[in-house]
Amino acid sequence: MKSYGWLFDPKRCIECSACEAACKQWNQVETGVNVRWRRVLRQESGTFPVVQTTAVSMACNHCENAFCQKVCPARAIWRRDDGIVLIDAERCVGCGQCYVFCPYGAPQLNPTTRKTTKCTMCFDRIEQGLQPACATVCPTGALQWGEWDEIQGKGVDRMPGFHFPRQMQPHVRFVKETWRS
Numbered sequence: 001m002k003s004y005g006w007l008f009d010p011k012r013c014i015e016c017s018a019c020e021a022a023c024k025q026w027n028q029v030e031t032g033v034n035v036r037w038r039r040v041l042r043q044e045s046g047t048f049p050v051v052q053t054t055a056v057s058m059a060c061n062h063c064e065n066a067f068c069q070k071v072c073p074a075r076a077i078w079r080r081d082d083g084i085v086l087i088d089a090e091r092c093v094g095c096g097q098c099y100v101f102c103p104y105g106a107p108q109l110n111p112t113t114r115k116t117t118k119c120t121m122c123f124d125r126i127e128q129g130l131q132p133a134c135a136t137v138c139p140t141g142a143l144q145w146g147e148w149d150e151i152q153g154k155g156v157d158r159m160p161g162f163h164f165p166r167q168m169q170p171h172v173r174f175v176k177e178t179w180r181s
C-alpha cells in the first residue's frame with residue numbers, strides 16, 4: 001500500500017507561518033493552549049561566530065520506527081497501513097511518554113483535556129483526494145507532501161538540528177542543495 005511523506009526546502013521557506021495557521025484552522029486545534037501540531041522553527045547550527053540559522057516547518061513525520069508508539073503504555077498510538085500514525089484520544093492517559101521519546105516535538109499535551117494530540121497528516125483530507133491543509137497553503141512550495149516513493153528521492157534525510165533519521169525512519173526529506181550557507 002502506498003504511504004506518504006513531507007519534502008521541505010529550507011531556502012524557500014519565508015517563515016510566514018501560513019502552514020501553522022492552516023493546520024489550526026482545518027483541524028480546529030484549540031488556540032490559547034500552546035498546542036501547535038505544525039510549528040515553524042529556526043534551527044541554529046555551527047559555533048560562534050560562524051552560526052547559521054535555518055527555518056524549518058515541523059510536524060509529525062509519521063516515522064516507520066515510531067518511538068511514540070513503542071513507549072505508549074496505553075497502546076493509544078497506532079500506525080495505519082498507509083503509514084499514518086494516529087493517537088486514540090479515548091485510550092490516551094496523558095502520561096507524556098510519547099512526547100518525551102519523540103525527537104521532533106510532535107505529540108503535545110492539551111492541558112485542558114489532559115490528552116495528547118498531534119498531526120494526523122490530515123488523513124480526512126487525503127481520504128477525500130485532497131492534500132494536507134498545511135502543504136496546500138504554502139505559498140513558496142517550501143513544504144510539499146506526496147507519495148513516499150516519489151518524495152524519498154528528492155532530498156536527504158537530515159538537515160541542521162534534525163536528529164535521529166536513521167533510528168526513527170521519519171517520512172520527511174530535505175532539499176539539501178539549497179541550504180543557506
Ligand code: SF4
Pocket residue numbers: 059060061062063066067068069085101102103104105106107118168170
Ligand atoms: S514524529 Fe514523533 S510523534 Fe510522529 S511518528 Fe515519529 S516519533 Fe511518533
Ligand code: SF4
Pocket residue numbers: 022023024026027037038059060118119120121122132133134135
Ligand atoms: S498534515 Fe494536517 S494535521 Fe498535519 S501539520 Fe499539516 S495541516 Fe496539520
Ligand code: SF4
Pocket residue numbers: 012013014015016017018019020040057137138139140141142143
Ligand atoms: S507556509 Fe511555507 S513558506 Fe510559509 S512558513 Fe510554512 S513552510 Fe515556510
